[in-house]
Amino acid sequence: MEEKVTKRVIGLMSGTSCDSIDAGLCEVNPDMSVKLIHGINYSYPEHIRAKLFSAFRGEISIKELCQLNFAVGKCFADAARILIEEFGKPDLISSHGQTVYHYPYDEKLDNISLKSTLQIGESSVIAKETGCTVISNFRENDIASGGQGAPLVCFADEKWFKNSLVQNIGGISNVTVVSDECETFGFDTGCGNLMIDYCVQKFFSKKYDHGGEIAASGNICESWLDCLLQDEYYFIEPPKTTGREYFSNKYTENILKTAPSDPADIIATLTALTAKTIAQAYERFVYPNVHADTVIIGGGGAYNKTMMKFLKSYLPKRLELKTHEDYGISNNFKEVMAFALLGYCTFYGIPNNVPSCTGANKRTILGKITY
Template sequence: MSDVPELYLGLISGTSADGIDAALVRFEDEQPSLVSALTYPWPAELRERILVVAQDEARLDLDGYGRLDVAIGRTFAKAAQAALTKAGVKPGAVRAIGSHGQTIRHRPAGEHPFTLQIGDASVIAEATRIETIADFRRADVAAGGQGAPLVPAFHAHILTPGLGPRVVLNLGGIANVSVLGTDGSVTGFDTGPANGLMDAWCQRQLAQPYDEGGAFAASGKVDERLLAALLADPYFALPPPKSTGREHFHLAWLDTHRELGGLHPADVQATLLALSAITITHDISRYGRGAREVVACGGGVHNASLMDAIESRLGGLQLRQSSDYGIDPDFMEAMAFAWLARQRVLGRPGNLPAVTGASGPRVLGAVYPAPLL
């Protein structure tokens, strides 16, 4: 390989669809560093459409699917262009874009397992004039895996085993953990909701996209009957490998619980926060394998109430943020997809079978070439 530093751009919109994270990443001697990053806002109408579809509240005909695919692709391309403009970097300096796309359905179990992330990568490549790599999850699903989470491989790369055993906790719409052993072993899975349900309830009750600082939850009290009903969901008892998303944990799921009736909205928010904290820390306790600390990243690190609730349940484990290791917690996942794009370019596997349950390592992602001049 050349000693010249390489630039890759990672793009992702998570299950909360609260914006497209774009991270321009430099790789030098295999080590990634964040050059520049931003979160590009979704147009309000498009975000609303995404959330309705992703929460399994609507069905798409083929025309609706095609239009949504292109609209998302165009917005991803605008996010990439904004990131390059901010960094003062020309498209020709970027080796490739790694686009996660927007998940609208994740069904890794059953007779015909599948996962679906949309955002037309041909549109992104055409608009940016940069080779774009997308559709990272389906090769893992085809190999019998969950297709998720994919970030533990990057966590293991950037937070080396020499730092000691640890759990990396990603607090997106869904929470996932990566358990990094000092022997180089890596396991990981989705624990269940992190911010997604709380964001959706806050949007319904306050017309706000998220609970800033956890103030709404802090103003309420946990309802033990509702909490017990939510914790009884079979997903929480499943052993890993496992993964989930908004098509399972959404407001319609919450509305099925009769214990919800008559509760003050703030009490529901407090209960949803407790659900996230309890399920996360239970799985860390069960699968943490001697970890001494938990390193948190993702948008949930800004929810002080959630972080306090998690910390109070961790026992002797120290809760830190990825910023303590020089990694911006808001852009860890976007950096991961820049890294996955590079893995694809180099012909290297991007999945970890011990995490996803796939039958073996797989090179992930489909390549959409830059347009010819």
């Protein structure tokens, strides 16, 4: 095998929230440590973002999806080019792409599996626009290996952290349990900011609840919260993943039928829901297996002060609540750094899925390389 050296890798990522393309120039080292040199949040042009949300609702044609794949590739390239103009060409670009559909279910038709995932943002466009080698399409090979194609960031968490619950709160929330007592495992705990964003947009015409201020101005409706906590997803044993396909706008509209009348109370309760489902997931699936005393929060939810306050109140007192920033890792660019590492491993042919997290039947090299 080629001897590994430090490489400069631009990680590109847009999550379920679709809030921005996060781009980060990283230095990835042979010991698997990653240093962020500079990161930017690049906004999609509004018409592309609108098209993506139409895609999430299943309201675009195959023709439009075909076009969107190339258009999103161009946006990802534009984000990368901002970093390239300032810092020069990297050795590699590693792109997660934009998930438009994720179907992690073991459903079969005539013995043909329907389990699948689709990340768009054509890697050929990124490669040609930037002149860089691009690693992309990580999730497919895990699914082809019997896994759910997610969560993939666990691979980085395992390298970077010790004896901690590494909790990401993006559109969806997911945890990686890194412990000396067992193999690393991880799963999606449930919704993160997705339903909050939808309702903040609907009732307050804002993109998100900055700092958790709206939630702080309302009251938790305990009876509605109890009702929301009954959703069957929260009771399923890991490995499990979820997404916009499940916690969809339709799902949100449906739960709103029984919501309290004050919109601020709705936001407060949905914020509590994310915090409570995280706490309950630990009680059900983590504490019975491992002793934990540190939770490290990352993702946009880490900036929601009300969510952090609720989470603190729901977690056992002995748990220390930290953020990635406490470890010198940006909350904002952590996933970008993780995908820079995944791309680095793909380049060197190092298996980079974690079967105990995704349910895959073996370790495998994820990703495709475009020259």
